Amino acid sequence: MRNKFLLICVCLLTSAFAIHAQGQIQGSNLMEYQLGNIPNQKPAYQSSLFDQLDLSYRFKSFGLDTRIEQYYPSFGEDIDYTRVSQFKFQYKSDFLDVELGNIYASFGRGLLMRTYEIPGSIWETRGYRVRYGFYRDLLGAAVTMKYNHGEVKLIRGEVLDVTLPPTLSKDIDRRPDLIEGIQGSYRLGHHSLGLIYMRHHSESQSTIDADPDRYLSVFYDGVLFDNFSIYGEMAKKLYDDVSIGDFSDEAAYGGYVGVNFYLGNFGVSLEYKDYHNFSLGTGINDPPTLVKEHSYRLLNRSTHIPSLTDESGYQVEVYYTMENGSIVTLNTSRASNQITDDNQPVFQEYFAEYQFNPLETLSAKIFADYAIDPLNNEDNRYAAGTYLDVSHSKLTSTLEFEWQYIERLDDKFSNLYAAYTLSNPSSYSVSLVMEWTADPNQFAQDTDTFNYYPAVVGSYRPNSKNIITLFAGKRRGGPACNSGVCYNVLDFEGVELRLNTRF
């Protein structure tokens, strides 16, 4: 079986090269080798190799794309695999766009359905310990037709449940959600109005052979007065016995409004959400969360995952740019649900950042953050930090320092993160990273008073087509947000070698 897959892989490559003279071919490859394990798990060192090869072929209006993934751990013979994990045919013209196979698509801003890929991410869970590419794709077809200012998009396919690894028994369906839908929109100048109708078939035990759920959504997307734009979408589940205008507790709906504008040196983004009974299938929808996605390590981990079953709230972000180029960013977000008292949010955050250049060779950022997160029993959460970037004659130094103080029930503790990076542009970089925590949930043993995570990360770019990255040390896992999606990352201790290649 493995040889068969490998043969397919080689055949695809050979064929592609044989015909590339008549078309265009490009590809990329991600290979990662790990030697190590989750800290304190035995054996301390076990090895695994993951590889993801993407190939793309284009000839005039036609295209073929394929992804081949393989995983070979030194443990668990039953969890290794080599497989063609994605295949897509496409035809594209000015009026018609057709995609068949494993595709990425969405309706509106994702209130009803959104598929995505997290760039360069490899997914692994503690339960399965199988590594595979992190993407939620749709196996089916998408057809988009455009004529003058009108556009119609038809989508039918099964959405992948990314939490289930590819090595599961064939009896378990990794694509339990089938969606069929149509989105029509008409554009007039800078204004666009659209309507979406979607049917959702779920294969969960309770709904075998049940009629599909039906949803209707309407959206407006427009730019007003050049410096003011607005997006609003209202999606609702259709019932035979509930009026479309019914927004009571029994109804299922999702509403989102985003407004942004700029005036002189001010830029503002205002958003409001209201999601009620709107967690669809295994998570096929992905509406805007209205929680800031932080690039700072400790804040990124301390995020809030909205509950689509019942949550409403807002997010405001303000930018102010000074004449000397310094930028102030202020952000606040708040979320609540019907279970808690109106004055008690399930999450609230205030964030401020100042970015400036005190010297010609020094750029700096400082930030402060305060949040409350009752869902995680965190009554108060304070954070502050700095990011300094110093240019030397040929090299660049970066210094990062972050501090966080959390009050969780009877526990009061700190987290620290520090990193120093020395880099030679477009050639190599070396980072020394240290994380330290007094969080009792992170202790290896009950008698511990702290835990720490030292690491060295080096990267080398031999040419513009290859990047080699080496990690050695201990990495703290936990929630992480990337590309708008939050997920759990496993702790790791050992050595990790990654090779990114483009061709």
Next chain:
Amino acid sequence: MKQTYLICFLLITMGLVQTHTLQAQSAVFQIKLKEINGYYRTIGDLKGSQLTIVDFWATWCKPCVKSIPKLVELSHTYDNETVAFVGVNVDSPRNTSKVRPFAMSRRIDYPVLLDSDQALYGELLVSVLPTLFILDKEGKVLYTHEGYTTGDEKIFKEKIDQFLSDAK
């Protein structure tokens, strides 16, 4: 058996790198995306007469944010008819509302396209952010740069100047 697979893939990877099979990529010029100012454009609509610099970025990406002022500065050193700069934002719907004020605060004065459905991103097989492409007038990828470290903009300038010189 495992070693065989490893060797196979290393050979394939090395072989692919050696083949240099980049060909014209006109499909890149055909994908229509919404610009932050509300217009719908393709890279083809915005291309330079000689080169087009396409930068993929996101608001949450630390090195992307770091590179933007340098790219804006670099874009001012060229005639935008000859060398056009285009930003492609790949934020998900989670952050889309922030992109326009964010871009304005960073004083990005070249066009920024929104690619939240990853259409152009997938077409160019982007896997790292930021990724910068230098395209020729036919849409062929001349140079790709993944990631950003302070000082990389000097490499970008050297490459642009080299490709402009080659085109003469």
